[in-house]
Amino acid sequence: MTTFHRNLLKALNRVLADKNLAVIRNEGGLASQIAFWALGYEFAxxxxxxxxxxxWFKASGLDINGLFPRNFDFPKAFPSLSIDEASVFERFILKKLNNFREGDLNDVTAPVYLGGFYDRWKLVQKHREHLYENFSPDSVYFSEKDIEILAQIKRDENSCGVHVRRGDLASDHPDYGKSLQADYFLRAIDEIRTRRKDPCFYFFSDEPEWIKSNIVENLGPEIRHVVVDSNGSDRGFIDLYLMSRCHSFISSQGAYGKYARILGDPSRLIIEPSSQALFDKDDANVIVLEV
Structure with missing residues (x-):
């Protein structure tokens, strides 16, 4: 760090109300918001x-393709966790003068604007227990259909939550790999059925009609399933809660299936695609399918 930079940070600390201030850029869907919260909790x-x-949620608030909304749902999903908002002045001045976008987080010096993505998955796992204990959306957000499905999931000892990320990942993506087609989910369903007796599959997706046409049509009559299509992108946090109550999971390239396991029981069986496998491969309850 240069002398100029050191003096600049000292000057900023004198004009900012909060000492040792770290402003974190927050964006993306609920899984991304959870990861940014974990980053903030670590720094706190x-x-x-x-x-x-x-x-970002006011300026953009859309998925990669600009089609599906990405709402600021963290406070609805975790009402007891604080997520204090920076003032316009705080975010503007720090973003201009000390924007730490990449590098070793151990090198961060306050006051600072953290404008990158970093490796937040490890922090989500580290603070999983705290997230789990506070994942409690208010009952006002649950429709009668949600309550009915939740009760059904809890009754079923072999419920399996299946997250099918379509939308902006329906096509190949440089960061997420090849798009997952019906074949992956059908193979994963077969894998679950070899390990669980008479499982019921609960499908969650931003495109439920695609599931009905491409996956459900290829399921035998003996396979129990429910396509949860009552919640849109504006109620994705309810879908995440319902999925987290399941007893096993099938994940897509997106993070919802993985976060459902984190926010439920992290020892439960999960199937992940090789293009986006995040859990420990030595875990006997983690199965990675090649895609």
Whole structure:
């Protein structure tokens, strides 16, 4: 760090109300928001005053293709967890003068604007227990259909939550790999059926009609299934809660299936695609299918 940079940070600390301030850029779907919260929680444990820049949700708030909304749903999913918002001045001045976008987070010096993505998955796992204990959407958000499905999932000892990410990942993506077609999900369903007696598959997706046409049509009459199509993108946090109550999971390239396991029981069986496999491959309850 240069002398100029060191003096600049000292000057910023004098004009900012909060010392050791770290402003974290927040964006993306609920899984991404959870990961940014985990980053903030980690920094708070280290003595930083953490605030968030949530301006992306007003300025953009859409998926990669600009089609499906990405709402700021973290407060609805985790009402007891604080996520203080930075002022316009705080985020503007720090973003301009000390924007730490990449590198070793151990090298961060406050006051700072954290404008990158970093390796947040490890932090989500590290703070899983705290997230699990506070994952409690208010009952006002649950429709009668949601309550009915939740009760059914809880009754069924072999419920399997299947997340089918379509939308912006319906085509190949440089960061997420090849798009997953029906074949992957049908193979995963067969894999679950070899390990669980008479499982019931609960499908969650931003394109439920695609599931009905491409997956359900290829299921035998003996395979129990429910396509959960009552919640749109604006109620994805309810779908995540319902899925997290399942007893096994099939994940797509997207993070919802993985986060459902994290926010439910992380020892439960999960199947992941090789293009986006995040869990420990030595875990006997983690199956990675080649795609």
């Amino acid at each position: 444990q280290l003595g930083y005053k953490v605030k968030f820049d949530n301006s």
